[in-house]
Structures are given as C-alpha cells and as structure tokens.
Amino acid sequence: MPELEKIKIGIIGYGFRARGIVPDILANGSYQVTAIADINDEALEQAKGNSELQGVQLYKDYKKVLQIDDIEAVFVITPQFAHRDIVVDAFSAGKAVYCEKPMALTVEHCDEMIEASENASKALMIGQQMRYHAYLIKMKSMIDAGGIGRPVMLWLNEFRNPFPETMLWAFDKSKSGGLLMDKNCHHFDIFNWFTDSEPVQVFASGGSDVIHEPFGIKSNILDNAWVIIDYENGARAMLGICMFAGLAHLYESGVGTHMREMGVMCEKGMMRTEGFDLGRNIEVRYSHNRNSTLYRMETEGNIPDPYNGEGGHGILMRFAQCVRDGTAKPEASGQIGRMAVAIALAAEKSAEEKRIVKISEVLS
Numbered sequence: 540m541p542e543l544e545k546i547k548i549g550i551i552g553y554g555f556r557a558r559g560i561v562p563d564i565l566a567n568g569s570y571q572v573t574a575i576a577d578i579n580d581e582a583l584e585q586a587k588g589n590s591e592l593q594g595v596q597l598y599k600d601y602k603k604v605l606q607i608d609d610i611e612a613v614f615v616i617t618p619q620f621a622h623r624d625i626v627v628d629a630f631s632a633g634k635a636v637y638c639e640k641p642m643a644l645t646v647e648h649c650d651e652m653i654e655a656s657e658n659a660s661k662a663l664m665i666g667q668q669m670r671y672h673a674y675l676i677k678m679k680s681m682i683d684a685g686g687i688g689r690p691v692m693l694w695l696n697e698f699r700n701p702f703p704e705t706m707l708w709a710f711d712k713s714k715s716g717g718l719l720m721d722k723n724c725h726h727f728d729i730f731n732w733f734t735d736s737e738p739v740q741v742f743a744s745g746g747s748d749v750i751h752e753p754f755g756i757k758s759n760i761l762d763n764a765w766v767i768i769d770y771e772n773g774a775r776a777m778l779g780i781c782m783f784a785g786l787a788h789l790y791e792s793g794v795g796t797h798m799r800e801m802g803v804m805c806e807k808g809m810m811r812t813e814g815f816d817l818g819r820n821i822e823v824r825y826s827h828n829r830n831s832t833l834y835r836m837e838t839e840g841n842i843p844d845p846y847n848g849e850g851g852h853g854i855l856m857r858f859a860q861c862v863r864d865g866t867a868k869p870e871a872s873g874q875i876g877r878m879a880v881a882i883a884l885a886a887e888k889s890a891e892e893k894r895i896v897k898i899s900e901v902l903s
C-alpha cells in the first residue's frame with residue numbers, strides 16, 4: 540500500500556501535556572508538526588531545544604498557526620479555560636481539531652465548539668483517550684455481547700498524588716473547573732459509555748481536607764470526593780477520587796503514581812480490572828458458576844505497550860483517519876466531551892450545595 544502523506548499539524552499550548560504527547564504524535568507516523576504556538580516564552584524555548592522539532596515554526600500568537608494554509612489540523616493543548624476561543628477560531632480557519640479534555644468549562648462553550656465543527660464540516664476529537672483504552676474496549680465489548688447482562692452498578696476509584704507544580708492553574712476552580720472537572724471527566728465518560736444511558740442526577744460529597752497551600756499558593760478545589768450518578772436506565776455509578784494518596788511504594792516499585800481500579804456489576808455477572816492503573820487483566824465472573832475468567836490483556840494480542848493500552852495510540856490513529864476522511868466520526872466526540880462536562884458541573888455543584896443536582900439543571 541502506498542504510504543499516506545503526513546498530516547501537517549499545529550500545536551497550540553506547549554506545556555506539560557504537550558511535551559508528553561508530542562513524542563507520541565511524532566512516533567505515530569501520521570503527522571508532521573509544522574508550527575507550535577505558546578504565549579509563554581519558556582515554553583517556546585523548550586520547543587526550540589527539542590531536537591525532534593527542528594524547523595518547526597514557533598509563535599506566541601496561536602492565530603499565526605491558524606493562518607498557515609497547509610496545516611490541516613491543530614492540537615489544542617492549553618488549559619481548558621482557553622479551549623473555547625481557540626477551537627472556535629480553528630474551525631473558522633478550516634482546521635480539524637483535537638482538543639484536550641476537559642472540553643470546556645461550561646456546556647454553552649461545548650455547544651459553541653460543536654456548532655463550529657459542524658459549520659466547518661471538520662472533525663472535533665476530544666482528548667478523552669479512555670474511549671480507545673484497550674482494556675476498557677474489551678470490557679465494553681463483553682457488555683455489548685450481552686451474556687453478562689445490563690450494567691447495574693459501576694465503580695471507579697482513583698487514589699493518587701496531587702497535581703504537579705506545572706499545573707498551578709488547576710488549583711484555581713475558575714480556571715480548571717475544579718477537581719471533578721479536570722480529573723474525572725475521563726471517568727464520568729467511562730460510566731456514560733458503559734451504561735449506554737443518559738445521566739439523570741448526581742450527588743457528590745467532597746472536601747478540601749489536606750491540600751490547602753500547594754507550592755505556596757492557595758487552592759480552592761476539592762482534594763477528595765465520592766460521586767454517585769443515577770442513569771435513566773436505572774444503572775448507578777460511583778466514583779472515588781483522592782489527591783493526597785502518597786502511594787510511596789508505587790514510586791519505589793516504579794509501577795506508577797496512580798492507583799486506578801474499576802468494576803461493573805451486571806445482571807448476570809461482574810467484571811473488574813485487576814491491579815493498579817486500571818489493571819493489566821480483567822476478571823470476569825458469571826452468577827451461574829463459581830469460576831472466574833481472567834483476560835490477560837498482554838496475551839490478547841493487541842497491546843504492544845502501555846501507551847497503546849492507555850488509548851494514546853488509538854486516539855491518534857483515529858484522529859488521523861477522521862482528518863483524512865471527512866465522514867469518519869470520532870468516538871471521543873464533542874457530544875461525549877459535553878456530557879462529561881455536564882456531569883462534572885453537576886458534581887461540583889452538588890458538593891458545594893450539599894444536595895442532589897439534576898443534570899437538567901446544568902444543561903439548561
């Protein structure tokens with residue numbers, strides 16, 4: 540098969556996340572980075588010093604990147620408070636857009652971004668790479684196969700270390716949308732995906748109990764919470780998040796800095812991830828027998844490395860397809876990004892007002 544021409548891309552925002560994802564973008568083989576914009580001189584210096592990015596045009600003003608005709612797509616990797624304006628401008632300039640999660644800070648902004656994408660007939664992919672996570676795709680395919688019945692109770696716990704010093708803006712709710720917005724939009728989306736139903740109401744209990752003045756600044760976001768979501772089809776999901784779990788043994792063993800695990804209780808059985816960081820294996824048990832099946836993902840043949848297993852590779856492959864074929868629709872679409880934002884807004888409101896919040900309250 541003839542090799543496809545690389546898609547010329549611009550990167551807007553060259554901070555912590557961009558510096559992590561750019562090596563994946565370069566390794567992917569579908570993209571050529573043509574230009575980078577960042578308002579911060581130090582970030583541009585970092586890009587200049589990256590030997591893999593030699594010859595890439597560097598700008599402070601993202602609009603300069605949007606003016607480059609042969610750039611087909613842009614990756615918007617700024618903090619979420621800046622997503623709406625840049626994304627809407629990018630579509631006006633006729634570019635396809637990969638926008639990091641969370642999509643935006645309000646449902647209205649999400650709607651404007653979706654409308655701009657539709658008007659431009661260009662793809663909008665939200666960086667919710669969990670939709671391309673090999674373990675989660677396996678779990679979802681077992682649910683869809685039907686043998687285990689409808690998901691009734693779902694849970695996901697993430698116990699981890701605080702946001703790093705590079706993300707000081709995240710400790711300011713007016714910029715990040717709060718902890719449940721920044722961190723857990725991924726997880727709310729997994730619940731939406733697995734239940735295949737509409738969220739109806741949310742109750743969250745959270746607090747700022749331990750992380751008060753990180754890196755010498757005042758934090759006004761939660762540092763721990765439980766969140767319960769009721770779905771239209773009767774399913775209920777529960778999320779636990781803690782940002783002050785030391786997990787020193789994980790650093791020492793090199794396993795990682797997160798502990799994330801999840802499970803789904805279905806009508807005729809259950810499945811759960813085994814181990815840390817959403818696990819390397821999925822354990823499945825059916826109610827009618829006492830045996831469990833362990834799906835060892837390494838031997839399922841589709842995960843050459845953790846980066847692929849995390850969905851990072853799949854989302855970049857899929858975005859390239861969507862840019863090349865205007866009719867292909869991203870799974871991590873503007874609509875799924877919007878619904879994750881809606882749950883996060885309802886959960887933050889619920890924790891603040893100490894009451895159940897209907898999703899309709901944040902959608903209207």
Ligand SMILES: NC(=O)c1ccc[n+]([C@@H]2O[C@H](COP(=O)([O-])OP(=O)(O)OC[C@H]3O[C@@H](n4cnc5c(N)ncnc54)[C@H](O)[C@@H]3O)[C@@H](O)[C@H]2O)c1
Pocket residue numbers: 551552553554555556557576577578579582599601616617618619621639640641666667668705706708721
């Ligand atoms: N998908 C994931 O799993 C994942 C992981 C980490 C972060 N993120 C998301 O990525 C985004 C960026 O996070 P980060 O940790 O890299 O933040 P960061 O602060 O380290 O980097 C953001 C960069 O954007 C630049 N910037 C801000 N406004 C700009 C503008 N108007 N034009 C050009 N550049 C601008 C800043 O100067 C900074 O260099 C956030 O939305 C975050 O939630 C996603």
